Amino acid sequence: MIPKPPPREGSLGFLFLPPYRVQGLSVAGEQTVIQVPELDTCFDMGTCPRAVLPSKFVAISHGHMDHIGGLGYFCSQRNFQGMGPAKIVCHEGLAPAIQKMMAGFTELEGQTTPYELIPLAPEGEVEIKNAIWMRMFETEHTQHSCGYAIVEKRSKLRDEFAGQPQEKLRELREKGEDITRIQEVPLVAYLGDTSPGAAMLRNDVRTAQIVIAECTFVEKDHKARAEAGNHLHLTDIAEWLGVLECEHLVLVHVSRRSNIAVAQKNLRAMVSKEQYEKVHFLMDYRTNRDRYDRQAEEALRMEAARAKA
Numbered sequence: 207m208i209p210k211p212p213p214r215e216g217s218l219g220f221l222f223l224p225p226y227r228v229q230g231l232s233v234a235g236e237q238t239v240i241q242v243p244e245l246d247t248c249f250d251m252g253t254c255p256r257a258v259l260p261s262k263f264v265a266i267s268h269g270h271m272d273h274i275g276g277l278g279y280f281c282s283q284r285n286f287q288g289m290g291p292a293k294i295v296c297h298e299g300l301a302p303a304i305q306k307m308m309a310g311f312t313e314l315e316g317q318t319t320p321y322e323l324i325p326l327a328p329e330g331e332v333e334i335k336n337a338i339w340m341r342m343f344e345t346e347h348t349q350h351s352c353g354y355a356i357v358e359k360r361s362k363l364r365d366e367f368a369g370q371p372q373e374k375l376r377e378l379r380e381k382g383e384d385i386t387r388i389q390e391v392p393l394v395a396y397l398g399d400t401s402p403g404a405a406m407l408r409n410d411v412r413t414a415q416i417v418i419a420e421c422t423f424v425e426k427d428h429k430a431r432a433e434a435g436n437h438l439h440l441t442d443i444a445e446w447l448g449v450l451e452c453e454h455l456v457l458v459h460v461s462r463r464s465n466i467a468v469a470q471k472n473l474r475a476m477v478s479k480e481q482y483e484k485v486h487f488l489m490d491y492r493t494n495r496d497r498y499d500r501q502a503e504e505a506l507r508m509e510a511a512r513a514k515a
């Protein structure tokens with residue numbers, strides 16, 4: 207008998223939740239990296255698969271190795287491939303340690319990897335695309351652990367000026383009158399690792415189009431473990447679904463010892479059909495592939511119908 211070849215490394219989990227793709231790898235304690243290509247953003251960088259390199263922004267939720275292990279490599283590869291410096295968004299409390307880590311690589315390699323560090327205070331924001339902002343909020347996991355809400359800020363005419371003729375509005379604007387207000391549309395929220403807490407009830411989280419959250423433990427007798435590790439348990443998710451207004455809830459960071467099929471069965475027993483249908487497990491390859499195949503078929507049908515018309 208000759209030895210077996212090593213197992214093939216798993217491919218990236220993938221969901222198309224129009225207009226966004228959510229893709230990446232996430233297993234509790236091992237690695238978490240989640241990319242939303244349309245927003246030029248990765249959440250965490252536990253490892254650095256090739257596919258995530260084009261996203262300029264990486265938002266770090268906390269300093270555990272399974273969330274930050276690939277960060278140095280990400281910066282270095284972007285530079286090596288001529289993609290420009292990575293922009294690292296983090297809690298301001300984490301910034302000095304990240305700088306020290308990157309300085310360590312400079313010393314090891316004898317060359318400097320360029321990167322831009324964007325430390326945020328709680329509720330601090332950075333514009334990542336035109337009128338699209340990333341906001342940091344604190345979570346309950348480790349010191350300086352945080353999540354992010356990505357919101358679009360649309361400029362709207364104030365109600366009292368609705369229906370006014372254009373010339374009148376121009377006149378008002380020229381007089382220096384502020385005739386617009388900013389309407390905030392929450393697009394994507396990422397919770398990182400966290401105990402159940404206030405962050406889950408924020409409006410920019412609850413009403414985001416897509417919420418990405420951890421669900422480390424799923425078995426009934428693992429509730430105490432979830433509490434001890436400051437993680438979410440499936441029962442927390444079930445309760446949360448009662449107040450979540452998002453279109454999609456993407457669950458990540460399931461522990462390797464937990465079975466996603468069991469998680470789905472248990473969750474289905476705890477929530478309504480409508481709530482259950484919002485939930486996706488990023489690493490459930492089979493279900494997500496079937497879903498994508500249906501989307502692709504539907505797209506082909508639409509195209510054919512358009513061609514006929």
Ligand SMILES: [Zn+2]
Pocket residue numbers: 234235238270272273399459
């Ligand atoms: Zn983790």
Ligand SMILES: [Zn+2]
Pocket residue numbers: 268270347399
């Ligand atoms: Zn952690």
